[in-house]
Amino acid sequence: TKEENHVDALLIDLAVPHLQVSYEKLYRNNHEDAAEWIRIFRFLGRGPSHLSMEEVRKAMEHADTSDFSHKNKLG
Numbered sequence: 001t002k003e004e005n006h007v008d009a010l011l012i013d014l015a016v017p018h019l020q021v022s023y024e025k026l027y028r029n030n031h032e033d034a035a036e037w038i039r040i041f042r043f044l045g046r047g048p049s050h051l052s053m054e055e056v057r058k059a060m061e062h063a064d065t066s067d068f069s070h071k072n073k074l075g
Contacts, residue, residue, distance in 0.1 A: 008020070017043075021036055022036060032052050032053045034052055034055070037051055
């Protein structure tokens, strides 16, 4: 959205360390690849260096209850 783009530009202009991640890659990952989660942990300098989606799913407090993508929900 326009607002999201504005915030992204501000973060860059102000040299705020940040990481852009994909909702779909975090929560809609049909593979056993947890690469997007690992990217977050590396950015934070904490957490596991290896992680499976099975481990991620087990750690989630809430289960996904819909088949729609994040973009479709917001659209």
